[in-house]
Amino acid sequence: MTAGQTAARALRATPEELPLVAAAAGYFFLLLCGYYVLRPVRDEMAIQSGLATLPSLMTATFVSMLALSPGFSALAARLPRARLLAGVYCFFAANLVVFFCAFHYGWAPSWVARAFFVWLSVFNLFVVSVFWSLMTDLFSERQAERLFPVISAGGSVGAVCGPTLTGTLVGPLGVANLMLLSAACLLACLGCIRFLSRRGDALLERSRAAAEADGAGDAATAPHAERTRDAPSAPLGGSALGGIRMVLSSPYLLGISVYILMLTWTSVALYLEAAGAIASQTSSPVERTRLFARIDVIVNLFTFACQMFVTSRVLERLGLAAGLLFLPLLSVAGFGWLAVAPSLAAFVVFVAARRIAEYAVSRPAREALFTILDREAKYKAKNFIDTALTRGGEAASGWTVNAARALGAGAAQLAVVAVPVALVWSAVSLYLARRCAAPAASAASRP
Numbered sequence: 001m002t003a004g005q006t007a008a009r010a011l012r013a014t015p016e017e018l019p020l021v022a023a024a025a026g027y028f029f030l031l032l033c034g035y036y037v038l039r040p041v042r043d044e045m046a047i048q049s050g051l052a053t054l055p056s057l058m059t060a061t062f063v064s065m066l067a068l069s070p071g072f073s074a075l076a077a078r079l080p081r082a083r084l085l086a087g088v089y090c091f092f093a094a095n096l097v098v099f100f101c102a103f104h105y106g107w108a109p110s111w112v113a114r115a116f117f118v119w120l121s122v123f124n125l126f127v128v129s130v131f132w133s134l135m136t137d138l139f140s141e142r143q144a145e146r147l148f149p150v151i152s153a154g155g156s157v158g159a160v161c162g163p164t165l166t167g168t169l170v171g172p173l174g175v176a177n178l179m180l181l182s183a184a185c186l187l188a189c190l191g192c193i194r195f196l197s198r199r200g201d202a203l204l205e206r207s208r209a210a211a212e213a214d215g216a217g218d219a220a221t222a223p224h225a226e227r228t229r230d231a232p233s234a235p236l237g238g239s240a241l242g243g244i245r246m247v248l249s250s251p252y253l254l255g256i257s258v259y260i261l262m263l264t265w266t267s268v269a270l271y272l273e274a275a276g277a278i279a280s281q282t283s284s285p286v287e288r289t290r291l292f293a294r295i296d297v298i299v300n301l302f303t304f305a306c307q308m309f310v311t312s313r314v315l316e317r318l319g320l321a322a323g324l325l326f327l328p329l330l331s332v333a334g335f336g337w338l339a340v341a342p343s344l345a346a347f348v349v350f351v352a353a354r355r356i357a358e359y360a361v362s363r364p365a366r367e368a369l370f371t372i373l374d375r376e377a378k379y380k381a382k383n384f385i386d387t388a389l390t391r392g393g394e395a396a397s398g399w400t401v402n403a404a405r406a407l408g409a410g411a412a413q414l415a416v417v418a419v420p421v422a423l424v425w426s427a428v429s430l431y432l433a434r435r436c437a438a439p440a441a442s443a444a445s446r447p
Contacts, residue, residue: 012146012312020199021147024135025154027192031131032155034185035124036162036300037178040170040292042120045113046275054272055398057114061121062395065388068122072387073243073380081137082197084379085130089186089193092123096183103176121391127186129386132367133379134193138200141371141436145320148364149311156304156359163293163300170290243380247389253381255432256369259324260385261393262425263358266331266418268397270354273411274347299355306360315365321433323365327357328429331422338415347411369436 013021046054076084099119102112139147166178247253315323334350370382404414 011150012316013150017143017147020138020196021150023192023195023199024138024147024151027189027196028131028151028155029158029161030185030188030192031127031158033158033162033165034182035120035127036159036296037166037182037185038120038162039124039296040163040166040290041175041178042117043275043292045117053114054275055395055402057117058121058268058391058395058398060114060118062388062391064118064122065125065391068126069243069384069388070241072126072383073241076376076379076383077242081134082193085134085193086190088126088130089189092127093183093186095119095123096179096186100176100179100183103174103179121394122387125387125390126383129383130379132370132386133382134196136367136370136373136378136382137375138196139371141368144364144368144371145315146312148367149307149315149360152311152359152364153304153307156300156307159300159359160297160304163296167290167293167297170293242376243382243384246377246381247384250377250381252432252435253377253385255428255435256366257385257389259366259425259428259432260390262421262428263327263362264390264393265397265400266335266421266425267354268394269401269414269418270347270351272398272401273414274351295352299352300359302352302356303359306356307364311361311364314361315368319433320365320368320436321430323361323368324429324433325426326365327354327362328422328426330354330357331425332419335415335418335422339412339419342411342415369432372436 011018011021046057072088075087079087099112099116101107102115135148135151136144165181169181170178247257311323330353334354337346338350370378373381401414404417
C-alpha cells in the first residue's frame with residue numbers, strides 16, 4: 001500500500017478525492033487562521049466599546065449584511081465561481097489594510113473599535129459561507145458525511161494557530177500589524193480556490209462520464225445527478241434577491257433558518273453572560289486579549305481531535321440526525337445546569353463544550369444539509385441564511401437578552417427560558433435530517 005493510499009484510508013477518502021480534501025483543508029486552515037488572528041482583538045474591542053453597546057453593534061452588523069447580501073447575489077449571477085470567491089477575499093484583504101492604517105495612526109479609537117467589531121462579524125460569516133458553498137458544490141451528501149469533518153479539522157488547526165500567533169505577537173508587534181498578517185492568510189487562499197475549482201471540475205466531468213457509461217454513479221463518490229446538470233464554473237444567473245426568494249419558498253430552507261435562529265439566540269445569551277464575567281474579573285486589555293486567545297486555543301485543540309477521530313465515524317454510523325441533534329441536546333443539559341447553579345466555572349465549561357460541539361459536530365452536519373440543493377441555492381440562499389439571517393438573529397437576540405436583564409432577569413432565569421428553546425431546536429433537527437435523507441422529500445425541498 002502506497003503512502004497516498006494509506007493517507008486516503010486514514011482520512012476516509014478515496015485516492016481520487018485525497019488532493020481535493022488536502023486542498024480544501026489547507027484552504028480552511030488559512031481562512032480560520034486569518035480570522036482567529038483577529039478574533040481576540042474583536043472581543044477586546046467589544047469590551048472597550050462597552051458591553052451595553054453590543055446589541056447596537058449586532059444591529060449594525062445585521063444592517064450591513066442586508067446591504068451586502070443582494071450585492072453578493074448580483075455578483076454571483078454574473079461571475080464564474082472562482083472569480084466570485086477571489087473577488088470576495090481580495091475585497092476583505094483591502095479592508096484589512098484600511099484597518100491597519102486606522103490602528104497604526106490611532107484614528108478615533110472608540111469608533112474604530114466599534115467599526116472593527118461590526119466589520120469582523122460581517123467578514124467571518126461571509127468568507128466562511130462562501131467556503132462552505134464551494135465545498136457543497138464539490139462534494140455530495142454521502143461524501144460530506146465522510147469528508148467534511150476532515151476538512152473542518154484543517155480549519156481547526158488554523159483556529160489553533162491564529163490565536164497562538166495573536167497571543168505571541170500582540171505584545172511585540174501591536175494590534176495594527178495583526179491586520180496585515182490576516183490579510184496575507186486571505187490572499188494565500190486564492191491559490192487553493194484556483195486548484196479546487198480546476199481539480200473539482202475535472203473530477204465532476206469524470207464522474208459524469210462514468211455515470212453515463214455505467215448507467216448509475218457510485219453513491220459514495222459520485223456527485224448528485226442534479227449537480228451534474230450544472231456547468232460548474234459558469235455564472236449562476238438569476239436575480240440579486242434570488243436567495244431571499246428561495247428561502248421564503250422552501251419549507252426545507254425555512255427549517256434550516258429556524259435551526260440557525262435557535263442556535264443564534266442561545267449563543268448570544270451565553271456570550272453576553274460570559275463576556276460580562278470576564279470583563280468584571282480582568283482589567284488589562286492585553287491580558288483580556290491573551291485570555292481570549294488561550295480559550296480559543298484550548299477549544300480548537302479539542303475540536304480538531306473530535307473532527308479527526310470521532311465526527312465522521314459518528315455521522316456514518318448514526319446518521320445526520322445524530323450530528324444535528326448533538327448541540328441542541330448538549331444545550332438542554334448545559335442551560336439546565338446554569339438554571340440550577342449559575343457560576344463562573346459553569347459558564348466557562350459550558351461555553352467551551354458548546355463551541356467544541358458546534359465546530360466539531362454540528363457545523364459539518366449542518367453544511368451537509370445544503371448538498372442536496374442546486375448550485376444557485378448553495379451560493380445565494382445559503383449566503384443569505386449564513387450572513388443576513390444569522391446576524392439579524394444575533395441582533396434580535398441581543399436586544400431580547402438586554403430587555404430581559406432590564407426587567408430583572410439574571411443568568412438563571414435566562415437559562416430556564418433557553419431549555420425549552422433547545423428542546424424545540426432538537427425537534428427541528430430531526431425534521432431536517434429526515435427531509436435531507438429522503439430522496440422524494442429532498443426533491444420537494446429544492447426551491
